[in-house]
Amino acid sequence: MADFSTVFFDDFNGGSLDRGNWRTLYSGEYGNGAFAWQPNQVSVHSGILDVSIERQGGGWVAGGLSTIPEGQVYGSYEFRARIEEGQGTAGVILLWPTNNTWSDEVDIVETHRGDRQGFAFTNHGNPWETQYIGTDVADWHTYRLDWTPGNLTLYVDGQQAGRMTHDVPDQPMSLGIQGHVLADSEWWYGGGPNGSTPGEVNIEVDWVRVSAYTPGRGDGASAPAAPAAAPVAETVVAPVVETVVGVVNTVVPDAVASAPAPIVADIDDPWSAFRVNGQVDWAAAAAHVTSNFESTGQWFI
Ligand SMILES: [Ca+2]
Ligand SMILES: [Ca+2]
Numbered sequence: 001m002a003d004f005s006t007v008f009f010d011d012f013n014g015g016s017l018d019r020g021n022w023r024t025l026y027s028g029e030y031g032n033g034a035f036a037w038q039p040n041q042v043s044v045h046s047g048i049l050d051v052s053i054e055r056q057g058g059g060w061v062a063g064g065l066s067t068i069p070e071g072q073v074y075g076s077y078e079f080r081a082r083i084e085e086g087q088g089t090a091g092v093i094l095l096w097p098t099n100n101t102w103s104d105e106v107d108i109v110e111t112h113r114g115d116r117q118g119f120a121f122t123n124h125g126n127p128w129e130t131q132y133i134g135t136d137v138a139d140w141h142t143y144r145l146d147w148t149p150g151n152l153t154l155y156v157d158g159q160q161a162g163r164m165t166h167d168v169p170d171q172p173m174s175l176g177i178q179g180h181v182l183a184d185s186e187w188w189y190g191g192g193p194n195g196s197t198p199g200e201v202n203i204e205v206d207w208v209r210v211s212a213y214t215p216g217r218g219d220g221a222s223a224p225a226a227p228a229a230a231p232v233a234e235t236v237v238a239p240v241v242e243t244v245v246g247v248v249n250t251v252v253p254d255a256v257a258s259a260p261a262p263i264v265a266d267i268d269d270p271w272s273a274f275r276v277n278g279q280v281d282w283a284a285a286a287a288h289v290t291s292n293f294e295s296t297g298q299w300f301i
Contacts, residue, residue, distance in 0.1 A: 060089075082204050
């Protein structure tokens with residue numbers, strides 16, 4: 001990859017987390033009320049970064065870490081990872097604005113199913129775009145996102161699995177790895193934990209390589225791994241956030257405040273719940289998005 005040069009390679013072979021690479025450990029209650037981040041849920045042992053999601057007492061805690069405040073515009077992000085199964089839990093490996101203010105977000109790998117039979121690759125741009133990739137994320141895989149001007153290309157085990165070209169971020173972004181626990185109302189993730197959920201769910205990362213975008217001057221970083229069976233992009237949905245926002249601005253307060261109707265979700269196509277005769281009902285979707293914002297301070301479906 002002549003266009004990328006290694007910024008850091010961390011194989012987690014030291015006895016503890018290299019805080020020179022991972023400058024931020026998350027802490028505090030998360031907006032959905034289902035868990036809190038705790039720094040002690042991040043550990044390094046046996047050459048593995050272990051980000052735990054754990055049942056504690058009557059609630060849940062999870063680990064999260066980021067390169068914030070270090071970041072860059074464009075680059076390549078490669079890691080070997082697995083995310084254990086667990087209904088109502090999720091692992092997210094993402095790019096987040098280095099200034100820690102939400103305005104762009106690229107979810108490189110976001111598990112949306114407790115059985116881990118697939119993951120979501122999302123650019124929270126305009127349009128907001130998600131590609132669902134059919135890969136068993138509980139097994140070890142090597143993921144790589146190449147972020148260049150106007151282009152986000154995702155590889156799984158050296159095979160291209162996704163690509164997006166609309167409203168690609170162009171501000172400094174940092175790499176984050178974080179555990180989540182879902183609220184029962186977060187149906188697009190399949191809802192919260194249940195009796196089948198293990199008391200500890202681990203996100204394990206064998207190594208991470210972050211490379212800068214240096215067109216034509218790369219050091220050979222981020223060479224694809226040996227080819228494997230090509231993951232299949234199952235469905236692509238491209239909801240138009242501009243439309244959603246426009247509707248949100250005109251929603252009457254009563255409608256915003258009321259809870260969305262019970263929804264039977266297809267978690268591989270979250271927008272299916274809003275389709276009427278094949279067309280997405282954007283008013284209903286916007287009301288749901290608004291409800292999420294009201295309860296968490298973040299916009300998402
Ligand atoms: Ca653990
Ligand atoms: Ca390692």
